[in-house]
Amino acid sequence: MSTAWQLIGEEGTEALTLTRLAECAGVTKPVVYDHFGTRAGLFSELYKEFDRRQTALMDAAIAHSEPTLPAIATVTASSYIDCVLHQGQEIPGVIAALKGTPELDEMKRNYSKTYIQKCRNILAPYAKGGVISDASLWALLGAAEGLSYSAASGEITAEQAKFELSELIVAIVERSIHQVTAIL
Incomplete structure (x- = not known):
């Protein structure tokens, strides 16, 4: 590998x-x-290895974090960005290769759904009624990918990427509080 x-x-x-x-x-x-x-099998294994590393990094960061929204947002953002930066320029290419076949695209989509569910579980205690919309979580994932790839390519710094993603996470959770209040 x-x-x-x-x-x-x-x-x-x-x-x-x-x-x-x-x-x-x-x-x-x-x-x-x-x-x-197959070559697709190789790319699948590369992505699985990356995902395992990302999950372990995030789990460790959450376990050692203060149980506050700003702290959880910071470690969630930092763990995502750090994992991509650890892998470097390679991971965007691997993810692009996963889009090459329906099977690999489905595998990537399933990993994305798992990550979104993990974020939901981590962030829900800070949202009113424990509700964060699917759309908000997909937006979070898209921002995490975009910011981390921009940091990996040197377009922005790692600190900028982590700060923006952390702020977005807080905003998403706070927005969910307002959305639930508006519905009630």
Whole structure:
């Protein structure tokens, strides 16, 4: 896996084939084909590894955070941005490759839904009635992806990305308080 990440970092996702991975890793092609099956299988495993790392980072940050909305928003934003930055420029390419087939696109979508549910569970205690809309959570995810990729490419700093995402999280939760109040 580390060889695959390195290859993507140096040459981009287009260069990552199972044959090229075998060459770079110093193993025979059958070893790589037996392990990943297809190029799509390789990209799937890369994304799964990234998601596991992101989940572990977020869980650890939440566990050590103060139980206040600003603190939870800060660690949620920081863990997302930090994980993408740790992976570097490679993860946007991997995510783009996931859009290449319906199966991989569905896998990415399922991971996105899982992340959204995790955010709902983390943030709901701070929302009136424990309700945060699906649309708000999808907006949060889109902002997290956009800000983290912008930070990874150097268009903004990591601190700017973390601050904006944290502020957005607080705004989404506070907005949900107002939405519930307006409905009542």
